[in-house]
Amino acid sequence: AEADIGLIGLGTMGSALALNIAEKGFPIAVYNRTAQVTRDFHAGAGELATRVIPTESLEELVAAIKPPRAIILMVPAGSPVDQQIEALAPLLDPQDLVIDAGNANFHDTNRRAEAGLPMRFLGVGVSGGEDGARHGPSIMGGGAQQDWDRIAPILTAIAARAEDGTPCATRMGEAGAGHFVKAVHNGIEYADMQMIAEIYGLMRDGMGLPADRIAGIFERWNDGPLQSYLIEISGKVAHAPDPHSGQPMLDVILDRAGQKGTGRWTAIEAQHLAAPIPVIEAAVMARNVSARLAERKAAEERFGPAPQPCDLDEDLLERALIAGKILCYAQGFAMISAASEAFGWSLPLPDIARVWRAGCIIRSTMLNDMAEALTENPGRNLIMAPGFASRIEEALPALRRVVSEGLAQGHPLPALAQGLTWFDMMRTARGTANMIQAQRDFFGAHGFERLDGRDDPHGPWGA
Template identity: 55%
Template structure:
């Protein structure tokens, strides 16, 4: 039997869809799952793609059925399961073989796993995959961290199975060891911020203007035909227009308002804090999900503060709807600027040399945060990789007008008692970023007063203390 081009372990929904994607694109794939019955079930359901699939009941059989050097994708739960799978695989692999972790791994684990492999062990690749179940089956965005040699072996397969944007593959090598998984983490952080801002605008339309889900859905449909065009805006419209079959009510109205999270958003916020780079939109989105989980406490607080019932916004005309559209776009731009700043900082910290323009390009299709303005983001980073997106001429012009709409939305929402933490964080970040002289001089004076930390004087070298230290 002809050997497979690549192997895959883990036939859950994502793994099964990725294996079918590989097979459909003309590459033979050997598959293994811990539950043997799952292997045969998957194989029998593969239909016309069965000839491209080699079912394997043992890891030894899997290794034998892949041509060397053998790349094997792990689609298993992040954490200990990955370490256990690596340990189980190693006895059957050689030095040139490649273990590819395609799960949502913490990049620190990816760096550690590569470092723990000996000189005669297989190498390790951390591969971020975005696009959900549909993307895995028909074309995801793929973010790879590894050596050029490893990537060269798997590049033909990844190029074939990835999403395409105007014929260009949405797969790229973004740096060594943990770079791919770090970029995927920040991708998810931006996704958190984007989703939260959309939800906040939905809340303003629902609770501030009293609009029905259908009416709000139609607004999002209109927005998706303009500058806000993106996957998340598109599916938001579809969600809002859907009807629950059981009750006949709008589907969104029967869903408990408690959002789940698997950790990548928190990791993005933590890494930003560790690097000392502001990512306030991501942080606000993570906090908002945590608050949403306090269902009982929020219900009690609603009763306790019932006399502070939310007032409807006075301005519900088309001008305010337009301001919501422009404000949401401005908020999204700020979130992307923060995310790319964090990637630039991590790239410098870890010596990864992440190509930011390439990152923007491979996010244009397949991934969850794909949007119309990623082309402009890619163009902005060409030749100016380390510059904040808010300084790119194309985005300066957008933010000059968009920030005013964002300011109106946040102000009106605050007066009406409607929470907009991520949008407000984006506005605060923008206003702080554009201040040539902020207020940190007072903070430095305070720090010097109580801790003699010292401060810099304007236009002078060295460290200084204030006149209060002797008196104190």
Template identity: 50%
Template sequence: MTQAQIGVYGLGTMGSALALNMAGHGFEVAVTNREIDWIAPFIADAGDLAARLHPHNKLADFVADLKTPRVILFMIPSGAPMDMMIDQITPLLESGDTIIDGGNANFHDTRRRSKTLKDKDIHFVGMGVSGGEKGARHGPSMMVGGTEHSWHQLRPILRAIAATYQDNPCVDHLGPDGAGHFVKTVHNGVEYADMQVIAELYGLLRYGSAWPPSDIGKLFEEWDKGPLKSYLVEITGKVLQYTDPFSGHAVVDVIKDAAGQKGTGRWTVVEAVRMGQSTNMIEAAVGARAWSAEKETRQEMQNHFGGARDWFTVDPGVLADAFLAARILCYAQGFRILDAASKEYDWALDMGRIAEIWRAGCIIRSALLDDISEAFADQPPHSQLILSPKFTETLARTIPALRTVVSAAVTGGHAIPALSSALNWFDTMRQGFGTANIIQAQRDFFGYHGFERLGEDGQHHGPWWD
């Protein structure tokens, strides 16, 4: 039997889709699963692709079927399950073999595992995969972190199965150890914020302007034809026009307004704060999801204080411009966090290439990413996306619309945590002389912390200590 070129452990939604994608591109793929009764049905459903799939019930047989140096992709839950599988499979591996964690792992875990396995000359790759089941099956966006040795092994397979944008595969080696998983974490943080902005715009139209969901969906369809074109805008336009077959109401109206989250958005916020940064749009989105889960509390609050259903009248064109401004600021915050991490961990992340990888296959793919890639190629001042000529021009045109929307929403009592955070960040960053001087004075007064004087070196103290 021909030996497999790669092994896939974990035949859940994503693992099975990736295995079929690889087989469909002509690769020999060994497969196995912790619950072995999943294996036979997977092979039976694979149709003609089953000829390139090598099923194994035992881990030792799975490993033995792989060409050396071996490449093994784990598509299993992150955390303890991954550590457990590393412990089980490591004794079966040899020098130069590569293990890949394709889940949404915490990049600190990836860095730890990379260091531990390096001592055994086994390579560990943290690979972010975006695009959901459909993307995994037909072309995901993939963010790879690991050694050059591993990338040399993986490159032919991953470039073949990745989504493409103008014939450019949406996958690349971004740096060592946890680089790939960190980029995926920030990708998900941006996803949280973009989804929250969309939800807020929907809410303003639905509850502030009494638009039926189907009409809002049609507006999103129109937006998807212009500069706001994106996967999330596209699917929002679709879901808002579906009717629930049981009640006859719009589907969105029968869905409980409590959003779940799996942690990557929180990780983005935690890492940003730990590095002395802030991504307040993602913070707002994470907070909004947490608040959404407290439905009983919110209903009681409404009984006491009334719900926000005051009239909201803003032209859809103004809403579109506000949306564009907020989306630019959202991406800008995400890339700031990537830049900070790149410096802290010496990853040398290529921001333009990351933008290119996100142009197809992933959840946050959008028309803006072409402009973002070009902006980073031109090296914007201070590496800040909002200072690139194209985006300064666009923001100058669209920020007034964002200000109009935020003002009208706040006046009407409508909750817009992400939109208002976007505007607050922009207004803070455009103040060449801010208000932190009074904070420094306070800190020195109560704690003798000292401060810098304008135009002078060193630490100084106020006259209150004389």
């Protein structure tokens, strides 16, 4: 046995991760269900092939790894992971470690961790897509500290590095904590993408800008407070021409968004936790609406198209997006706090902001400031951190103007509008739930608390 680690599943992510591991100097044994994929992978590994040990059975894989062994699973989430664990069980020693690095639902990871598996087990979320996996992903781990410590030298070696040199690989807590943080990351990713798409819609349909002008605006924004991977690639995709027609690439892409469900998991989990994340929920909803293309076409024929020209400018849109982004992240971090309490985890909020600074899809310079604000006071909602409160105050009028003008002119802005509404609710000490409580008491005698503190929890409804 000569490999430091093994890997099962040489798909998009697994093959990239295996090359990254080999490149950092760790000999790696690899196995794939379809053996030809393993052979092709080894043949295509170039000079790294000397550090890649291709194997064609699980027995061969296990024999190639130095004990106590560590094996990464990079297969689709769900039953393929259970199948692999089951197939490995008779071949592994109790001290051997299986690392599920796919996008598992954290409830599954909790279940596996609690099931008393015959081997050690970690659930590790990996973000950054194929390029991240190959050159430095962001890694969110969950499981026992001792198991994390064993594998941490490899995971920190392959992880992205933040500007200050810190590797973006952190243990978030027990069992499913890493996969939970990865799910919230993906929820925020959905929301960031949706808000950018809404702003793009205002530029395209409200301001009548062609794709190359829009590309230029995103490029400029990427030099300012909005600097992020998603703004950068939005500029690039808006700039690219279609090789077939020469038209802007964006103009020939069907407006029906796909999803693998991790954003949906976040929204579902937020409902279980009673954690308000309306911007993320709106983003999931928007993907679901986008999928209903035929219905949308029929409704447009019946009612006519919605969007009309808008009186907006580049500066307003930039500030609105800054505000929307802060509000969205404030919700995401608050959900993580809620989960920490509900599951008895001590999820390290500042470390989560730090681990997202590089390697992952939502990486951005603003996360540096968020990490600082959360380090100062992890228990405080981000909107109350002085640096962010002042930014919100500065950008809020623009968000309000963009949302009100956009909605007035028929532009759907689900995520931006939800961010604004959530913020306006949060800053309203006297809301309208007194009406809800009165109704609940009227039809169900549910009782209410009174402002004057008097102990008289029912209204005179029957009188």
